[in-house]
Amino acid sequence: MHQTLRDKAIAVCDKKIAQKGPNVGLSFYAFFANRNDDPDMLMEAATWWIKTHRLDHFEKAAKIREMVLAGQ
Template identity: 60%
Template sequence: MDRAFKQKMIAICNNKIEKKGANVGLSFYAFFENKNENPELLMEVAEWWIKTNKLDHFEKALKIKKMIED
C-alpha cells in the first residue's frame, strides 16, 4: 500500500476511535466508499488484512492503526 493510502487508513481509524471510543472495531471495508472505484487497491488491502496478517473480519481500530504505523 502506498504512503497516502496508509495515511488515509490512520485518519479513518482516528476518526472512528474519536467518535466511538477505544474499543471500536472495523473491517477493511471501512477504508473504501460504498462504490468500488479501485478494485486493485481493495484487493491489495484485503490481501494485507486477510492473507498477510490473518486478521478477523472486524478488528480494533487501535490495533490496525498501530500495525500501519509500525
C-alpha cells in the same frame, strides 16, 4: 502497503476512534466508499488484512492503526 493506503487507513482509524471510542472495531471495507471506485487499492487492503496478517473480519481500530504506523 502503499503510502496512500497507509494514510487512508490511519485517517479512518483516527476518525472511528474519535467518534466511537478506543474499543471500536472495523473491517478493511471501512477504508472505502460503498461503491468500488478503486479496485486495486481494495485488493491491496484485503491482501494486507486477510492474507498477510490473517486478521479477523472485524478488528479494533486502535490495533490496525498501530500495525500500520509500525510499518507492518
